[in-house]
Amino acid sequence: MCYLKIEMVWWGALAEFLIRKLEHFTSLSSDDKQALDQAARQRTRRIRSRDDIVHEGDLPQGVNLILEGWACRYKTLEDGRRQIIAYLLPGDLCDHNVAILREMDHSIGTVTAVTLAEIPTETMRQLTSGHARLSQALCWESLVAAAIQREWTVNIGQRTAFERLGHLLCELYVRLRAVGLTQGCACELPLTQAEIADTIGLSVVHVNRTLQELRSVGLISLRGRELTIHRLDALQRAVQFNPNYLHLGREGRHLDSNEV
């Protein structure tokens, strides 16, 4: 009971999703959480849908924390081809330490409207030096981000179109679930088929074909912006999705927003 009460205090914290994510790795003290939330409150910003947050060539700034909405890292080639390199979901930190570099080698843009917290480098430094547990958790966060990037290399390099798409959907679902943004076996999927195509290295037409295929075998539904994965374990097996690279500790753990 008392435990529940403490949790309630943090319900509605700005850094809510980040805290939930980090607690898959370690449990944070009330002080850790408070410090993190304070850091997130310093400066928040709202960016509209399909807009750029940072652009390739920019001077890197402090750390950004996604509070709400979806963003993505991407890179554009001279002839217009674009590759989406990563999705940034609520609770994701971007560019921890990147201020060391002279210029950004890629851009970050929004998918939906996004609310983000800009955490100054100095605040970040204080956070990590004063809170050992938290510092470790943030380090875990960036190791997981690197592991996801590696998995994407595997996904695009080795898997068939069917597996690639299914794998992406599994990953997004599991990551959203880890921060409590799923409702049962459904979650939001605000991506257009063109964006999915630029993510998994296929043409829009082929993404459409492959989506039809995933639907026709009864693994998923996708209407409007809502994705439903009917049997996650079946989809995982069908596309060889092994969530170990997300290092969530308690792998199959269910954490719906209506269940806490």
Add this chain to the structure above:
Amino acid sequence: MCYLKIEMVWWGALAEFLIRKLEHFTSLSSDDKQALDQAARQRTRRIRSRDDIVHEGDLPQGVNLILEGWACRYKTLEDGRRQIIAYLLPGDLCDHNVAILREMDHSIGTVTAVTLAEIPTETMRQLTSGHARLSQALCWESLVAAAIQREWTVNIGQRTAFERLGHLLCELYVRLRAVGLTQGCACELPLTQAEIADTIGLSVVHVNRTLQELRSVGLISLRGRELTIHRLDALQRAVQFNPNYLHLGREGRHLDSNEV
């Protein structure tokens, strides 16, 4: 003259290649270099060609520094498909901080025979806490590694077979050049075509076809284990290789081993 003399002292340091690489980012003090070299001397290990250094599922250990030879990170799917995720060249550090994780989500294997230094986590901690400049340089090192991983996603996702292969060759050449392991426009390339195939997500047959194509347009020669890039700028343009993601500071800077 005096400067040259100081440099000569470090000629032959175990951490020689790492030091050269880091000096593309910042200049290190003699003390920094000595500390780094001491760390590398603590425990070195020799692994024979095509052998595993760490295996997926292992408990992560301290940091490894490649002193000599080529290694790679890779991941294998259940049905045997394999993706090479990264190449580890002399001077590359692997798994800075990875000891935080419960288990390795990928394997690391050698390509050639490899000499590596195992730097204990504690030594690493001392290094970074006692040497601010060095600590920053190591941070840069890991940011560059992440940038390379992102570029590979772009490479496999968006580029044609011709561009993919050319891009890989450019990257390897430039990275080797950054540590002084090129001879003019030539460098070692100890990869089999099967390994190249697993790197850029193509079949062996198609890698062979594409290599023929790169040869026939006169951009490269590849005999035995020696790669020659006849006109680097032409190849860069042909495959849209932009080295900014390597963050080497002085981009086109020439640094041959016979030129220092």
Add this chain to the structure above:
DNA sequence: AGATTGTTATAACAAAAGTTAGTTACGAGG
């Protein structure tokens, strides 16, 4: 309401890449 634009869905065809099945070249070891 009407026009504009973006997204999804399809079909027909073209191009790229994979598969299979070899042959040839080469280097290590007996």
Add this chain to the structure above:
DNA sequence: CCTCGTAACTAACTTTTGTTATAACAATCT
């Protein structure tokens, strides 16, 4: 020097994926 195993190369054929075009539909703007 020869044999054996690996790697490189080649050709014929198949499959996957991309391209172009078009239609239906939805969302947004005027």
